[in-house]
Amino acid sequence: MEINTETKIMAVIGDPIDHSLSPFMHNHIIAENGYNAVYFPFRVQTEEGLKRFLRSAEILNFAGFNITMPHKQNIIPLLDGIDSEAEAYGAVNTVKIRDGKAYGYNTDVRGLFWALKENGAKLSGSRVMVIGAGGVAASLIRGASAAGIRSITVLNRTLKKAEQLCEGLNYAQAMAQTPENMRSTAASSDLIINCTSLGMSGTEHDFSDLSFLDETDAFLCDLIYNPWETNFLRYGRERGLTTINGMSMLICQGLISFEIFTDEKLDMRREYDRLLPLCEARLKKK
Numbered sequence: 021m022e023i024n025t026e027t028k029i030m031a032v033i034g035d036p037i038d039h040s041l042s043p044f045m046h047n048h049i050i051a052e053n054g055y056n057a058v059y060f061p062f063r064v065q066t067e068e069g070l071k072r073f074l075r076s077a078e079i080l081n082f083a084g085f086n087i088t089m090p091h092k093q094n095i096i097p098l099l100d101g102i103d104s105e106a107e108a109y110g111a112v113n114t115v116k117i118r119d120g121k122a123y124g125y126n127t128d129v130r131g132l133f134w135a136l137k138e139n140g141a142k143l144s145g146s147r148v149m150v151i152g153a154g155g156v157a158a159s160l161i162r163g164a165s166a167a168g169i170r171s172i173t174v175l176n177r178t179l180k181k182a183e184q185l186c187e188g189l190n191y192a193q194a195m196a197q198t199p200e201n202m203r204s205t206a207a208s209s210d211l212i213i214n215c216t217s218l219g220m221s222g223t224e225h226d227f228s229d230l231s232f233l234d235e236t237d238a239f240l241c242d243l244i245y246n247p248w249e250t251n252f253l254r255y256g257r258e259r260g261l262t263t264i265n266g267m268s269m270l271i272c273q274g275l276i277s278f279e280i281f282t283d284e285k286l287d288m289r290r291e292y293d294r295l296l297p298l299c300e301a302r303l304k305k306k
């Protein structure tokens with residue numbers, strides 16, 4: 021590729037950032053579609069560092085940048101504006117620089133819902149079981165009604181956190197993550213999403229019992245993509261259930277961010293189909 025004065029700068033910031041697949045993904049989209057742009061990872065550790073990075077991005081007229089942990093919330097007061105989704109979720113994962121000003125967006129839930137629908141999950145009118153009540157679960161629950169989801173049951177190790185997420189939402193109810201509740205909720209759900217870190221590489225924690233999947237026909241989604249197939253997904257697949265892992269969400273939120281950076285529409289399906297096997301191979305090589 022040729023770098024010149026018109027080359028647009030894009031980035032992802034966070035800490036840690038070395039493991040991020042976003043530079044690989046975005047630079048691939050750039051190359052495949054012939055954009056004059058380049059996408060860098062930057063390690064930004066502190067809030068002071070975040071302020072300095074934002075100022076630099078404005079001065080250098082970045083196209084935009086993605087934000088991952090730990091800055092998704094603390095970027096908000098530094099921005100010139102945020103869209104309604106980012107406001108509802110209280111978190112920003114995409115910043116667009118426009119005329120020297122910075123605007124925040126959140127593409128996580130839109131990306132997840134797009135991936136679910138494209139892979140055959142029905143959202144409208146569905147009953148959803150969410151396991152976990154952390155940051156992603158919070159956004160997902162708030163974004164659910166716009167997707168036409170009929171009801172959500174949130175099961176979490178710490179019941180109080182699930183209750184807080186469901187407060188004031190007539191379509192959401194909280195439950196403790198007991199074997200009985202897991203089993204009965206799974207049996208009456210159309211879609212089950214694991215939003216915990218249970219089963220993730222590098223942690224020692226996993227579901228101790230997956231038999232709650234024995235009596236369900238639900239579509240299974242795990243937000244984890246490392247390992248590529250968690251025990252949760254494997255157990256379901258071996259029972260004949262349809263499954264997707266967290267790479268689908270990661271790719272789709274990235275594609276939507278890319279559209280925001282460039283103000284152009286991508287062929288989402290084509291890009292997704294191209295990126296999924298590439299990201300799988302890349303992850304397995306690391």
Ligand code: NAP
Binds near residue numbers: 153181214218270
């Ligand atoms: P988070 O805010 O840290 O929440 C973690 C959740 O996991 C909490 O509900 C926590 O329960 C539960 N948990 C952790 N250890 C547990 C254990 N030993 N037993 C039972 N529950 C446990 O995390 P997050 O940011 O929402 O992320 C959730 C998952 O999504 C992570 O696996 C993350 O890697 C993944 N993720 C994927 C993508 C993607 O693009 N695919 C994007 C973001 C995140 P308590 O409330 O009881 O602590």
